[in-house]
Amino acid sequence: MTTRVMLVSPAAGDAQREVRFDDDGALSEAGLRRVRAAAGALPAADRIFVSPSARCRRTAEELGLTARSTQELAGCAMGGWRGRTLAEVADAEPVAVSTWLSDPDFVGHGGESLRQLCDRVAGWLTRMALDAGRVLAVVEPDVVRAAAVCALAVPVDVFWRLDVPPLTVTELSGRGGRWNVGLGRAPDRR
Structure with a gap:
């Protein structure tokens, strides 16, 4: 019984260009153009999910997907850093940023x-593996990283690599319980 999970990272938003901790902002104009060009390029799936972020929901919508939103696939909660740029946080809290990157x-x-993010995503992957078939989810890049870390059973600090x-x-x-990982391909009509 094989389960295939396809994780689609969302189109770019302004937060990525600004290296900003996600503030649930919209897709950029360039991101919208790119996702619209990819509409219809993903294979059919038995189950379709989406991260609750505006960026992921809009990407799924523009791809023509009817997806179920789940908090399990939310990006990492960044608390007081949400909406701030990495440069702003690094200037104000350099030791905290260094610790965040290493611990x-x-x-x-x-x-x-x-x-905690990796554990949450691992739980979701475990549940998905209970049923054979195709699963498609539009999720934040940190959720993709967490899924890869879990699937490969590597130390969590590999996340940053x-x-x-x-x-x-x-x-x-x-x-x-054993996963193979295919990383970062462009959407196509396989």
Whole structure:
């Protein structure tokens, strides 16, 4: 019984260009053009989910997907850093930023640790693997990273070594608790 999970990262928004901790902002004009061009390019799926962020919901909508929103696939909660740029936070709290980048249990921003994010996503993946078939989810890049970390059973600090470009598909396929990972391909009509 094989389960195939396709994780689609959303089109770019202004927060990514500004290197801003997501503030649930809209897609950029360029992001909208790109996602509209990709509409209809994803294979059919038995179950379709979306992260609750505005950016992911809009990406799913523009791709023509009817998806169920789930909090389990929300991006990492960044607490007091939400909406601020990385430069602003680094200037105001350089030790905290350094710790955040090196300690997967850091919650000094008042949000969620990377380990908590990975555990949450691992729980969702485990539930998805109970049924064979195709699952498609439009999720924030940090959720894609967390899923890859979980699927590969690597240490959480590998999270920072994974790049997830906008509007790419990361595919997990597996059975019996073992996953294979295909990273960052462009949407296509396979």
